Amino acid sequence: MTKSIRETAEKIRKLEVQGARNVAIAAINAIEASAKQTRATSKKAFLEELSKAKQELFASRETEPLMRNAVRWIISQVEANREKQPKKLTALVSSSVRQFLKELEVSKEMIAETGAKRIRNNSVVFTHCHSSTVTHLLKRAKQQGKKFEVICTETRPSCQGRTTAREMLEIGIDVTMIVDSAARYFMNEADLVIVGADAITSEGNVINKIGTSMIALVAHEARTPLYVVSELLKFDPATIYGDYEKIEERSPSEVWQDAPEGLVIRNPAFDVTRRDYIHGIICEEGIVSPHSAMEVVRRRYPWVFAQSTS
Amino acid sequence: MTKSIRETAEKIRKLEVQGARNVAIAAINAIEASAKQTRATSKKAFLEELSKAKQELFASRETEPLMRNAVRWIISQVEANREKQPKKLTALVSSSVRQFLKELEVSKEMIAETGAKRIRNNSVVFTHCHSSTVTHLLKRAKQQGKKFEVICTETRPSCQGRTTAREMLEIGIDVTMIVDSAARYFMNEADLVIVGADAITSEGNVINKIGTSMIALVAHEARTPLYVVSELLKFDPATIYGDYEKIEERSPSEVWQDAPEGLVIRNPAFDVTRRDYIHGIICEEGIVSPHSAMEVVRRRYPWVFAQSTS
Amino acid sequence: MTKSIRETAEKIRKLEVQGARNVAIAAINAIEASAKQTRATSKKAFLEELSKAKQELFASRETEPLMRNAVRWIISQVEANREKQPKKLTALVSSSVRQFLKELEVSKEMIAETGAKRIRNNSVVFTHCHSSTVTHLLKRAKQQGKKFEVICTETRPSCQGRTTAREMLEIGIDVTMIVDSAARYFMNEADLVIVGADAITSEGNVINKIGTSMIALVAHEARTPLYVVSELLKFDPATIYGDYEKIEERSPSEVWQDAPEGLVIRNPAFDVTRRDYIHGIICEEGIVSPHSAMEVVRRRYPWVFAQSTS
Amino acid sequence: MTKSIRETAEKIRKLEVQGARNVAIAAINAIEASAKQTRATSKKAFLEELSKAKQELFASRETEPLMRNAVRWIISQVEANREKQPKKLTALVSSSVRQFLKELEVSKEMIAETGAKRIRNNSVVFTHCHSSTVTHLLKRAKQQGKKFEVICTETRPSCQGRTTAREMLEIGIDVTMIVDSAARYFMNEADLVIVGADAITSEGNVINKIGTSMIALVAHEARTPLYVVSELLKFDPATIYGDYEKIEERSPSEVWQDAPEGLVIRNPAFDVTRRDYIHGIICEEGIVSPHSAMEVVRRRYPWVFAQSTS
Amino acid sequence: MTKSIRETAEKIRKLEVQGARNVAIAAINAIEASAKQTRATSKKAFLEELSKAKQELFASRETEPLMRNAVRWIISQVEANREKQPKKLTALVSSSVRQFLKELEVSKEMIAETGAKRIRNNSVVFTHCHSSTVTHLLKRAKQQGKKFEVICTETRPSCQGRTTAREMLEIGIDVTMIVDSAARYFMNEADLVIVGADAITSEGNVINKIGTSMIALVAHEARTPLYVVSELLKFDPATIYGDYEKIEERSPSEVWQDAPEGLVIRNPAFDVTRRDYIHGIICEEGIVSPHSAMEVVRRRYPWVFAQSTS
């Protein structure tokens, strides 16, 4: 195990790296750095090193399907290649990492292009938490000269909504912040809800920041369309066999620093939004129905399933 | 205008007195104190003094129907009485104030008795914000030897859920706190939702702390019964002619102390819960349907309507 | 039977008099004219004349509860009075007719005042068909200086929406007309739906122009509040014992002038809007819940029920 | 305590007398028989005897509001009367019992008349369990010459649907029987659901044979109107303060005679149908909204509430 | 650009050719005619001619995915073929056009066969507007000897329902016409709704004549199954990246010939029916779920996506 893997895993564990995208980038960069220091003298040994790196990185946080799929893909490239020499495999790792990063970039642009079309002049867009994919999309719409407003929640307990608000202000988009529980109060004023995703399940549900499912219900009640923006690689193949158990529970102190003794504080970081409340997933392929998300992923990224057990 | 009225109105305005019940008690106590210092020499003059006091108190906060109804009732007692002498009318004010306070107490007990029956052993009761009527009811159920748990939200922005949590801990009820947006995550674990009320409208809707309507929707989605506990005198006769415009908006700084310039923060204190999401209103009469709330109030407190225009 | 009764009944039958309000006014004016020509020499004979007039008027159209209640009330005034002389009873009829007309006027103003409060600046108000009560309300809001828009359906087959549109234009309210089936397309742009009523049933449902129930469903789907404006005297006591059978079916030629032979055209004039899709009934008492409409009517107009079997 | 009271209570307890109506009739007949054998020498003693009879009868079965209200009414007549002589009070009991029975009869006819109007030619009427009020209504519609069909469930575990089926066959109404769980399969073929009631609650819900709430949900899903036929005196004043706890659980052997050891069989006799799934309650007053049922009862039978605590 | 292309585009623009199917047929016939007059001397030039024809035809109307896909397919055949000689390519265009038309015919039959199975004896089938695919299906069911009725709306503003009605009468199917807004009034009498489609989106929604989405909502409320009949080639690949903006707005004069000045008339030709209200899409493959429509199209017609950007 190289230092770069250990350190990166540690940073992920401690939330020093955050956001599905950033975590994935950090992980594969660490894989590349690690591969460059390989001491392997055979492909088998090289793959074993990669496997250990994978295990370390996977263990660093529970629900990070994008990172996991990224690592799986890099390794699958090595496995599939006929090359046997570790040196050349190192180069292959590097080029695969470059390719993956580039494709991530392309996906982001494609999502921004597609999603921006859903925003019209005078639209009011509701969002929750902070998602760099969402804010990138909103910036794109702004660059296209559209005039629209954003309503964002503060997103307790960590108030990532403040980051969203700041980014909107920086680029001159009118933004209104509300407490999370005011979502229903303001929903009738919104034309559209756009949220990010942490994971997509085999049933077509979306796992995202706690509160998303409630906002989705509120949007559904008001016939306000809700779109999830997400790379398809956030699909979590483990959900085919698993369930909701892996919702990370974070520290109670995020909710109440000096809570009285005896008080139980439950602090789940995510919740599950039903496919029925999602109009579409805006992804690198355009807009797809959540109900057939798994088939889309299977068609596009068959290797995700091939490796899903490891 | 006496000092007691001015000071009380000021305290209400500055939120030094909070909670529908406390505000009502402070207001009629001030009326009594004020009446004792009357300089009126005729009943007409006495009533004019009362009318001015009423105006001052009514102006102190927008939505306080219980306080308004309390003041209206005291004055209606004076008006209806044949007595002409200010002195004796002062005594009448005092006895009316006593009677009103006593009936408030009786209502609270009746609500606690009735509501406690809805809590069974091993129930999980979900609540939002802090309501002394709700916590009184929960204490009653605990005193009856029932073993149950409470889930309470923190209730942003002012975190009144902490008060609820502390009260539960003090009397030995197991309590779990969550962020507001986690309501849907935990709703399937709850057997029952109980919330308070700030006002009841002529349509049968209930105005309560921001977020209540969202929790009601979430409860409805999960077929979890939601009960509102409230004195019927929180019925607001102005709603017969008015609308939702009077939802108080509080200071943005409650939400974000040093928000960046340019950011609009909307901070409504209440929202409106639809009658369709309310199983029943637990009041001084027992449990009634919200859909006929206005008729119940008309039958029980006809004077509320007689004075509703003033 | 006097000529005035016969002629008025004929006009109602032929739809020369239209609109619940106009029909009621015509009927009681005819009663008054008829009473003035009485040949009765006893109260009994006088009442018999009134009873015949009532039967003739009631037979002129199927669903006209306002007219029926108006006639019932005039007769109940005669019955209840101790006066025995036909001459004086004639005067009583006249004064009762005046009083009823005046109260109709007061109701209309009260409805306009209350309903206008629900319209805010920049509101978009959706309406269907033509109702003089609705347009009076909209004019009131306009007079109050509010700036708002109206969307109205054309309302097939008779296109009463054109009358609504013209009235809006005359008073300078921005108005958009759409075909009936476009209601769902535009509903998300509306803040509020306001419609009139032809009858209110004992279950709390509202009978109004065909299409109203569909618009109500569409409003419900979009969480857009729908209000019915109506005098409570449109309550039909016959519904306590009856059902939907009395929905008038009008001539097929209204739908298609020269339809091909063999084609069945069904042309019901009204449909039934469920109480669950109605936020409130705006009436002479303010806003009430449709679920308790019958109790409101019983409290306010007990004589409606006393006479309901005749 | 007289023998007639003891025996009647015993028969009720052992289900030898069944059906809300039959139980009520048996109870007040027993009261009358018992009153005739009074040994009381004062009104006070007479009332004490009645009170003991009441307690014995009330204890015989948990949910029998009609019987309870009947007994309450008889006693309230005695209490309110100025007569002091036990003999004459005995006569008063007799005449009150006669009057109550007659009014029960009148209610039944009124319900049949009103409900029969809801049945049209070629209607398909769905019903559950056996209710003499429902079958009386169906017979009335048949006598009126209407041609319609009935679908009835078998109604496990006691198969009261067989009684319904037999009664239909006897009077020549086409009837189809299905298993309870096939209700959704056949609901789209039904035009109307009519069921009886065991109790009406203060919230406006209806307690009836287990399965009713499921059929109501299924009817709601298919937009098939559901009517409950019930005397208003099935309103249970205890529900104002109580809850669902009193749903009788009957013997497991009704479900499975020789169930294997260790198997828990739960056999609740009733369930609670939400007011939202009920179009109307067809009662002695005609059709009323369930949402205002309590107010209707209060207006019509105020004594029900006066005595509700005893 | 040949005259045949220009003329056909003009006819499409002026609505002289109507109906997705007819427009597609006209367009590819024009392509064929145009190809026959080619002056190209190279494949490249030939393809350029085709590309110009495509642009002209695409510009003639906004939402005609079937036509666009037809044109795309013809061109893709030319592109994929190894042939270089314009003459032979002309022949290839011809044979491709023949093949496409034949497959359209096969689809229509397959749809009729499959859809006819959903119609049973005594069924009441509800439809909206005029769709030759729908009426073909109904004729098939009739030919199979089934006895059923049709309810059709008049379909304002252009009253295409009259064409449907006439076609039904011609082949002896009982048909009832209603105004559009009476759909909810009659929905409980229908066993099934069948409508056509103008476009299918990547989310699985269906774009069809204005009013379809409202009828779908009404059918959903009544648990009446709604089927869309449509060739899968009405899938619009542009929706993957686009939105609802392209709903054609037609002339206000269709709605009101001499509307008063100042009146805004909005006349959208289509609306969007949510996938959740559609039981199935009956297409050339049989019945498929709308939620996976895009995957079905991808599997069957991968070339639709290859060319979607052009």
Next chain:
Amino acid sequence: MTKSIRETAEKIRKLEVQGARNVAIAAINAIEASAKQTRATSKKAFLEELSKAKQELFASRETEPLMRNAVRWIISQVEANREKQPKKLTALVSSSVRQFLKELEVSKEMIAETGAKRIRNNSVVFTHCHSSTVTHLLKRAKQQGKKFEVICTETRPSCQGRTTAREMLEIGIDVTMIVDSAARYFMNEADLVIVGADAITSEGNVINKIGTSMIALVAHEARTPLYVVSELLKFDPATIYGDYEKIEERSPSEVWQDAPEGLVIRNPAFDVTRRDYIHGIICEEGIVSPHSAMEVVRRRYPWVFAQSTS
């Protein structure tokens, strides 16, 4: 036709073999036995024998897609093989049968593994009827040391719930039995519903024991997740072209042995559960969305469609 085919078909017809799995196993075992006695001297003759066997088996019961798909697959293996000699084809039939049975076994294990993950400690699992796949899954969860309870319906008319109950007791799982119509009464206590399937349709609906659709609706109302466990090979390709007509109606005597003359008893064995009420189908691939079930089957078992017309 061999004796083994005739006898097996007869057993299936008489319900001596029951359960989709058992029927499929019996059928392909009969095919194998029959193949071993072949008198064919050419592949063509051999295939004709198989075809006759198929017809006989298919005719034995209406809805048995698993059996049909099993037989189709065996035959497709023979057809696809280059071997011409009947003897060797007999061996191929045998090995194909072995392979199919093995894969059925693997599927069952995979379903049990995946489904068991959905059961947590203290879960309450609701089930209906008896499904060996469901009980296998429950046993697996129990073997994993999880502590949970099962609620099962009795499942009229044949009371297969008793079999479920007995199996649960045998392996020490706490089980409660209720009548079918009590499902809604107990649904709020359940964490999860798991049911089997007889067929999956092209729309993504599931056909299972009568009552399943009602339980699914009740689960949906209470936000209780419902999973269907089923091999994907229960997909019925005939549904692509067909409809619900094939729901088997069984003998009235199952419902009432000595029903009175004239009583119609309808006894459908299955009903159709809408895809919208199903959270996921737990199959040999893991958990998939019902909305894309057909695409999953097409991807995995393309031969099912190739042969679907025969």
